Amino acid sequence: MATNATVSINTPPPPVLNLRPRSGFANTPFIQELMERGMAYIKAGFAVHFCGPSGSGKTTLAMHLANLLGQPLMLLTGDDQFGTSDLVGGQFGYRRRKVVDNFVHNVLKTEEDMTQRWADSRLTIACREGYTLVYDEFTRSRPEANNVLLSVLEEKLMVLPVARAGNSYLKVHPNFAAIFTSNPEDYAGVHKTQDALRDRMITIYLDYFDKPTETLITSNRAGMDVERAERIVSLVRAFREQSTGELKPTVRAAIMIAKVVELQKFEVSAHDTHFLQVCFDVLGGGLLRSSGLHPLERLKHRQIIAQLAEEFC
Ligand SMILES: Nc1ncnc2c1ncn2[C@@H]1O[C@H](COP(=O)(O)OP(=O)(O)OP(=O)(O)O)[C@@H](O)[C@H]1O
Ligand SMILES: [Mg+2]
Missing domain, CATH: 3.40.50.300 (P-loop containing nucleotide triphosphate hydrolases)
Structure with missing residues (x-):
């Protein structure tokens, strides 16, 4: 068989x-x-x-x-x-x-x-x-x-x-x-x-997206109200325009800042040092890969971010 x-x-x-x-x-x-x-x-x-x-x-x-x-x-x-x-x-x-x-x-x-x-x-x-x-x-x-x-x-x-x-x-x-x-x-x-x-x-x-789209993406992805999301997006867009390196912050930077702010209940304000620190960390990430790590450069960028936060947040 x-x-x-x-x-x-x-x-x-x-x-x-x-x-x-x-x-x-x-x-x-x-x-x-x-x-x-x-x-x-x-x-x-x-x-x-x-x-x-x-x-x-x-x-x-x-x-x-x-x-x-x-x-x-x-x-x-x-x-x-x-x-x-x-x-x-x-x-x-x-x-x-x-x-x-x-x-x-x-x-x-x-x-x-x-x-x-x-x-x-x-x-x-x-x-x-x-x-x-x-x-x-x-x-x-x-x-x-x-x-x-x-x-x-x-x-x-x-x-x-x-x-x-x-x-x-x-x-x-x-x-x-x-x-x-x-x-x-x-x-x-x-x-x-x-x-x-x-x-x-x-x-x-x-x-890059237009501003209303970038704001809505940030708001939707971070679960944040549109008004505060718009302030973060304004800061990120202004920083982007000033960036000379090839790595400019994208909508991902706005989403990251908004998510952390929402989770940690920080204020979207230049007077909230925690908020500023998140902005330095997220927006500074691109600098490490482009303009380098020179402390003076970093200080200059921190000042720019702090000024933009005063203006937009
Ligand atoms: N219309 C949208 N609604 C909600 N979120 C969006 C929208 N468009 C893009 N995003 C979000 O924006 C971010 C960037 O989008 P995406 O990943 O599609 O970009 P990409 O051009 O493919 O980037 P990469 O070249 O790095 O792959 C992602 O977090 C994505 O989820
Ligand atoms: Mg992709």
Whole structure:
């Protein structure tokens, strides 16, 4: 009698995200205008690319746009170590088949064979099923790894390796949409984007948020009333304008100050020394990486922050 056992050891399929609107999302006219532009480009069949400095809201906006599209989401984050298989798929895990034959009861015959199994990766699944792909920080991947996207975006065809049994081309599902984000090319750790890939997407350049948006984000994220959040944001924005280093404080600095103030019940006032100390620590963080640690520089910045706190808080 022969018994046949098949054991498969596979990597789990990539997770599909079903997004719900994030609580605390600040939906101001500034954000709505960006979403309308993004939506118009996607509807016309183009990929959208949010490009801007750190903290300009690229990832949040990409996820929000994906959420508005209403399809399940595949999220990829660019990585220097990525190869084509990370986007397309590859041979992962293995499948072992064992046949034990003891027809003649004192003769035991076993046959074992092992085969690797193909697993589609996130991009392939999104193209196949018509999901939305968010490829965050795609310029952190090497350009060669991203080459497969050229025909996906232009010819709506995905070229598949021979190792994947079946057709060597996958027709991209009409509901497939792609949203990319990147930091400008002068940022550390970023590969120069292939021009051909950039040419296939519509880039929306982001800068810092407008003041009402920055205030609402700070208020929502810190659970602080809008009036006090606005004072903190005014201080951060004024400090940003004076900053000469390449690391200017972003909305994250305002959120950090507001969260600590709210939790510790400090006053948003130049007369509250605890509040001032939080501002020095949060806003000074960028200085360590840009203008250096010179004590005189630090003193100068403390004076500037104290003056701005007098003016705005
Ligand atoms: N519309 C919004 N509503 C609420 N919070 C927001 C909104 N936009 C951005 N934020 C918050 O602002 C911060 C910066 O946004 P985000 O992480 O999207 O920026 P980024 O450009 O992707 O930055 P990085 O380049 O560092 O990844 C985050 O804490 C995010 O949660
Ligand atoms: Mg981001």
